[in-house]
Structure formats: C-alpha cells, structure tokens
Amino acid sequence: MHQRICFFVTLLCALCFGLSQPASAQTTLFDNADWQKLQQSNGDKTIANMQWINAQHPKFNKAVRMVSKQAMRHSYNIQFDIDIHQPIGKGDVLMLDGYIRLVQSKAESGEGLVQVQVQRNHKPYTKLLMMRLPLTNTQWRRVQVPFVSKQAYKAGQTNFCLCIGDYIQTLEAGGFTLTNLGKGVEIENLPSTERNRLMSYQGREPDAAWREVAAKNIEKIRKGDLKITVTDAAGKPISGATVDVQMTQHAFKFGTAVHSSIFDPDAKFWTSRPEDTQKYLQIVTDNFNMVTHETNLKWPRWIEPARRKAADKLIDWLMANDIALRGHAMVWPGWSHGKYPHVPQHIVEMTKDPANRDKVAQMVLEHITNIGQIYGDKVTTWDVINEPTLNYDLTRYLGGDDVFIDWFKAARKASPNARLVLNETTGGTVVSDKYFYSLIQKLVANNTPIDAVGFQSHFGQTSIGIPQFLELLDKYAALDLMVDISEFDIEGYDAKYRADYTRDFMTACFSHPAVDTFIVWGFWAQRHWRPERAMYDKDWNITPNGQAWQDLVKNKWWTHQTGKTNDCGSYQLRGFNGKYQITITTPNGQTVKQPLQLSRDGKTIVIKVND
Structure with missing residues (x-):
C-alpha cells in the first residue's frame, strides 16, 4: 500500500510539474x-x-x-x-x-x-x-x-x-x-x-479630418439625381403611384480574384465539394461585379490546353452573369516566383543566348497580340505588365524598360477598347515607389497608351496611413491616369485592425475621382493565399473585414428606396451610380418594370403606364 501511495504521489507531482511548464522550451x-x-x-x-x-x-x-x-x-x-x-x-x-x-x-x-x-x-x-x-x-x-x-x-x-x-x-x-x-x-x-x-494607423481616429472630406467627395462623385415621372398612356401624370427604386449593380467596380480551376473537371478540390463550389459562385454573383482571372491567363499557364479550357469556361460564366473581366496578366517580366513560372520555360531557355534577343522580343509582342485579340471586348481591363519593380529578368535581357512602350502599343492594337494597366506590388503600400513612379512618368512622357496604374495593395503587419495614401492617389492622378486597387488584402495587427483598415481604405478609394476599381485578392480562406486575410473563414462564416466590405458595398453605398409620386406624378431621389430596376405600381394595381442606369450627371425619365 505504501509503495502504491508513493507511486501515485510521484505521478501526481510529475503531472503538476508538467502542466506548470511552458508549452515549448525557449x-x-x-x-x-x-x-x-x-x-x-x-x-x-x-x-x-x-x-x-x-x-x-x-x-x-x-x-x-x-x-x-x-x-x-x-x-x-x-x-x-x-x-x-x-x-x-x-x-x-x-x-x-x-x-x-x-x-x-x-x-x-x-x-x-x-x-x-x-x-x-x-x-x-x-x-x-x-x-x-x-x-x-x-x-x-x-x-x-x-x-x-x-x-x-x-x-x-x-x-x-x-x-x-x-x-x-x-x-x-x-x-x-x-x-x-x-x-x-x-x-x-x-x-x-x-x-x-x-496596432494602429494614421487616420484611424473617428474624427480624423479626412473623413469629412471623403464623405463630401462621395456625395459629389458617386451619386446622381434621379427624377421619375409616371403618366398614363395619354401623358397625364399619375399621383400616388408607388415607385420602388432598387439598385442592381454598382457602376464602381468592386471585384475579386477567382481561380479558374473551379471550372476544371480535374480539380479534385472543387469536384469533391459541389456544395462549396455553388456557395463560392453564389458569393461572387451576389457581391462582385468584376473578376480578375487569377492564374490561367498568365502566359505559362495559358499555353497549356487544359488550363486555357478552364480559363475559357470561367470567362463564359462571367459573361453569362454580367460580371466584367480583368485580364491578368499579359507579361510578368521575371522568370519565376518560387515554383511558379512567370515566363514559359522555352522562352527562358532562349534567353541564355544573347543572340536570341530580337527573336524573344518578337515572341513577347506576338503573345500580347494573340491573347488580346482572342478575348477582344470580353476583357474590359488588362494588366499589360505585372510587377516590373521586383521582376525584371526578361526586361533586363531585352535591354531595359523601354520595351514596355512597345508592349503597351501592341496591347492597345490588340485590345483597343480595354483599359491598359501597369500593375505593381509596391503601389499603394508602405514600400518605396520611387522606381515605379519614375517609370510611369517615363511611359507617359513617351505617349505610351497606358490608362491606369494598378496598386496591388497587399498589406502585411504595417499599412500606409489614410492621409498619406490619399496624397499618393493625387500624385498619380496628376499624371492623368486612373488608379486601380488591384489585389487588396490586409493582415494587420488583429481582426479589428483588418476590419477598420478595410473600411477606411475602401472609403478613401471610393472618395477619390481617380479610382473606380477595387479588387480583393480572393475572399474564402480555403482558396486564399493568406487565409487569415479572407472575407470568409473556411466554414463560410463572414469575418470582420468581410463584414466591413458588406456594410459599405451592400448597405452604406447601396440605394434601395420606395416612395409615392406627388401631384405632378413625380418622385425624386439621389442614388449611387449604377444599374437599377424601377418598379411602378399604380393606385389601381397596375405594375410596370423598367431598368435604367444612373450616373453622377443624373437622369430624368418618364414611365408610361398603359390603361
């Protein structure tokens, strides 16, 4: 008995000692x-x-x-x-x-x-x-x-x-x-x-001076006056008619990156989880009006038949759902990022011989022409060049960034109606933009057909202050260019930081006339390069930063208003720019529906209701 008691005392002491130690040794x-x-x-x-x-x-x-x-x-x-x-x-x-x-x-x-x-x-x-x-x-x-x-x-x-x-x-x-x-x-x-x-950033304060300016700018540039007059078939005004004004799509492009593997029959991740596939696609249609083709339009992937087929299926789905397509990217001028190639391997092999320079230059131009012409007006925006600050193996081989002028000219000829963008990882972040800005100045000075710069805006533990970012937007807007927020996500200090910064960064962008595009780089943690930054966790629960997005895009900046026509048969409101469905219900129960598009210039419309 004494030996048993000693054994259990010894065991208990060992357990208590173990529980009192740190989880891991220093x-x-x-x-x-x-x-x-x-x-x-x-x-x-x-x-x-x-x-x-x-x-x-x-x-x-x-x-x-x-x-x-x-x-x-x-x-x-x-x-x-x-x-x-x-x-x-x-x-x-x-x-x-x-x-x-x-x-x-x-x-x-x-x-x-x-x-x-x-x-x-x-x-x-x-x-x-x-x-x-x-x-x-x-x-x-x-x-x-x-x-x-x-x-x-x-x-x-x-x-x-x-x-x-x-x-x-x-x-x-x-x-x-x-x-x-x-x-x-x-x-x-x-x-x-x-x-x-x-744990914070400049401009986070509730009474920060930039907020009042942003609110006034949003009211001025993101909304328009709408006047609806309802008449009978003879043109007589109908008073007391119910007018339901329902926004259906923003004019501003709120988008996300989507990987086309979702339409690849060999992609086991998606084929094994059909419910997640449907949930994913439903969130895209409910929340976004632009999609960046994340991977399969990049040169090395696009020349693979299976990947191009999946890419085309995604494009067809986007067209069927009235979602704009951002092409990403015609040229990524570095060899690779880890295991992910940026340029086809046969091109890389050719660059080992300086004598192939003219031939490689021509092959780049042919690729830009080919992919641009194949998709034509299906692509509303092209990232012509991606991350030239950090990726320049091909650029250096071809003699420097003067070749960018030729690349943009080829892109304009192949895609005359698309917005042409130089997309950069340093844009919109705390990293110095001195090379990027001087490059853009050079392109503009040489009459390069560039329409916008892309600020990827991947933020890690630190992020640019909101007033500083607004100054950065002014700096590039002064070059007569638009600024696309092309790949936004935020890690930040904690979940509240991510939510607050998402809200404030989006608000700053929405308030600036040079910005009309805001893309997040994915939204679901299961298919996100940084899962902690996603708008939905792996079980489809919305995260605080996802809720911040919803609160702005689908609530604060969304118009749904109902009222009745006055004695003159008119109903007026001020709504956010975008597409609308107008539903008229007369006092005797007749109903008429009519779509319209509202811009900051405003719109006056007469809707006739037949007897």
Whole structure:
C-alpha cells in the first residue's frame, strides 16, 4: 500500500510539474555574440560597406556601422544578414530585441530608414517579420518586437536582415538577439516597442479630418439625381403611384480574384465539394461585379490546353452573369516566383543566348497580340505588365524598360477598347515607389497608351496611413491616369485592425475621382493565399473585414428606396451610380418594370403606364 501511495504521489507531482511548464522550451536563435557574425549579402562594396566599432552602451560594447552610398531601387538592394541555424515551428512566438540609430542621412526629410526582416532565405523569401522603421535622430532606439511564425521552417532556412538601400545614409545597430519562446505564449503580454505603431494607423481616429472630406467627395462623385415621372398612356401624370427604386449593380467596380480551376473537371478540390463550389459562385454573383482571372491567363499557364479550357469556361460564366473581366496578366517580366513560372520555360531557355534577343522580343509582342485579340471586348481591363519593380529578368535581357512602350502599343492594337494597366506590388503600400513612379512618368512622357496604374495593395503587419495614401492617389492622378486597387488584402495587427483598415481604405478609394476599381485578392480562406486575410473563414462564416466590405458595398453605398409620386406624378431621389430596376405600381394595381442606369450627371425619365 505504501509503495502504491508513493507511486501515485510521484505521478501526481510529475503531472503538476508538467502542466506548470511552458508549452515549448525557449530557444536562442541568435544572441549578442552570434549577432556579430552579421555580414553584407546584397550591394556592391563600392556602394555599401559595414564595419564593427566599439560602442559605449550598457547592453553591448560592439556595434555595426552600415553605410549606404547610393539610394537604390529597393531597400533590400543593400542588405546585411545573419543566418538562423535553428528550426522554427508553425505557431512559434519569437522575440526580436536590439538597438539601432541614425548617424547621418542625405534624404530630403533628413530621416533614416531601415527595413527589418526575418525571412525564408531563398525564394519566395516568405516574411516572418517585416517592418520599416523610420529613424529621426542619433539616439539609440530600442527595437522589441514579438511575432508569430505562420509556417514551419527547418534549421538553416531562415535569416535576419537589415536592409538600408532606400537612402544615402549611415546607421548603427547593436545588441540584437532573436529568441524562440515556443508555442502557447500570449503575445499581448510580451513587451513591444512597436506595438502602438503596429496596432494602429494614421487616420484611424473617428474624427480624423479626412473623413469629412471623403464623405463630401462621395456625395459629389458617386451619386446622381434621379427624377421619375409616371403618366398614363395619354401623358397625364399619375399621383400616388408607388415607385420602388432598387439598385442592381454598382457602376464602381468592386471585384475579386477567382481561380479558374473551379471550372476544371480535374480539380479534385472543387469536384469533391459541389456544395462549396455553388456557395463560392453564389458569393461572387451576389457581391462582385468584376473578376480578375487569377492564374490561367498568365502566359505559362495559358499555353497549356487544359488550363486555357478552364480559363475559357470561367470567362463564359462571367459573361453569362454580367460580371466584367480583368485580364491578368499579359507579361510578368521575371522568370519565376518560387515554383511558379512567370515566363514559359522555352522562352527562358532562349534567353541564355544573347543572340536570341530580337527573336524573344518578337515572341513577347506576338503573345500580347494573340491573347488580346482572342478575348477582344470580353476583357474590359488588362494588366499589360505585372510587377516590373521586383521582376525584371526578361526586361533586363531585352535591354531595359523601354520595351514596355512597345508592349503597351501592341496591347492597345490588340485590345483597343480595354483599359491598359501597369500593375505593381509596391503601389499603394508602405514600400518605396520611387522606381515605379519614375517609370510611369517615363511611359507617359513617351505617349505610351497606358490608362491606369494598378496598386496591388497587399498589406502585411504595417499599412500606409489614410492621409498619406490619399496624397499618393493625387500624385498619380496628376499624371492623368486612373488608379486601380488591384489585389487588396490586409493582415494587420488583429481582426479589428483588418476590419477598420478595410473600411477606411475602401472609403478613401471610393472618395477619390481617380479610382473606380477595387479588387480583393480572393475572399474564402480555403482558396486564399493568406487565409487569415479572407472575407470568409473556411466554414463560410463572414469575418470582420468581410463584414466591413458588406456594410459599405451592400448597405452604406447601396440605394434601395420606395416612395409615392406627388401631384405632378413625380418622385425624386439621389442614388449611387449604377444599374437599377424601377418598379411602378399604380393606385389601381397596375405594375410596370423598367431598368435604367444612373450616373453622377443624373437622369430624368418618364414611365408610361398603359390603361
């Protein structure tokens, strides 16, 4: 009996001790000593350098001085990094801690700028953490940031980077450590110097000045006056008739990306779940009036017969449901993004020989002509070029971005009625747009037939402030171009942040005359490249950011109004621009239905009711 009691006491103590321990053991990914293995990985030594210096700081005695001698196309063109030799699990909570300061900067603002990253160290360079930190003085600034890894990584697959290529500047950093705290750690309870900055954005305040201006602009440019007069067959006004004014479709393009595999008979994901397929398509028809063809119109996919067949089925379905089509994309001028090719492999092979340059240039033009002519007016908007800032292998092989002028000219000839767009990942984000803007200026100056720029607007942990974004829209609108929001999604700090930012970013866009298109990059978590950003979770429950979309597009910005004609037989209202179904019911019970389209110019219509 005594032995049994001792056994159970021992077992109970072991269980209690186990329950009191953290879910996972803490692991040091690099400490202050390892940190001094930091090395320069990007940037020629003539435009950047680093050296270790003595530092008088209570936390460290060595700091690295990093010098950028030239403002680069991308921040990461001058990069310093350290490899991480420990594995990182999905859901692990990590803590970055260190110090950084500005020594000098030649930026017009006088500020310094560093991009801090923890990332996969090979394509597609998935970011576990990415922050852009402005530095405004020479005092040491502590950087404490807890974050969660969304994926699992093997030992040696990740690194920590400091990227300083934005400005001509000198920065110093010291005492950096990275610790894996494991799972089951409440991130809200961890210290963070950046939490206040990361958990909000400029213009979020309920009384922010931009809101009143936006409301006035929306009233002015997104609505029109509608006057309906009801008469009998002889033209005599009918008073007391009930007029039901029901909006059926926005004039503004609210859209989503859709993968055409939904119409592929070999796509097991869809064929095995017919109820989800129907739900998905129903949400598209109920909520969106434009669809971006996500994958199968891209060059490498489109030349595969099965994929083109699925693409054509999606296009036929869109046409049958009165949904506009955005073609994406004629040319994506880099070789690949991870395992996803941007250019057909036979073209890539040809570029290994410089002698093939003219032949490859002609093949690109022939592809633009071919795909543009085949779909004709079915495509209302074409992304002619996709992400040229980050993807330029083909561009470089063909001698530089002057070739873009020829590509747009070929697209205009093949698709004379389509809006032609240069779509860019840096547009509308916190990433510098200096190359993109100078490229657009160049195209405009050379009379390139470009109609709009595409701001993809994929937002991670940080997002552009609303007033700053409105200034960015003004900047591109001044070039006499439209701005399409082409691939929006938002991660943000939490679900409320995602909802609030979706609401405010959409409102800013809807209020600006240069914007008439807003596309989300998917809406269902099961078929979304970043499931946490979706408008519906995997079980079809609407998320807070999905509800924010619904509240605006189908409620606040939607017109459905009913009233009665006055003694003159008239009924007036001010409604949002778009398509309508008007239903008239006379006092004696006769009913007449009539469609109409309302614009900001307004509309006056007489509807006759036969006796």
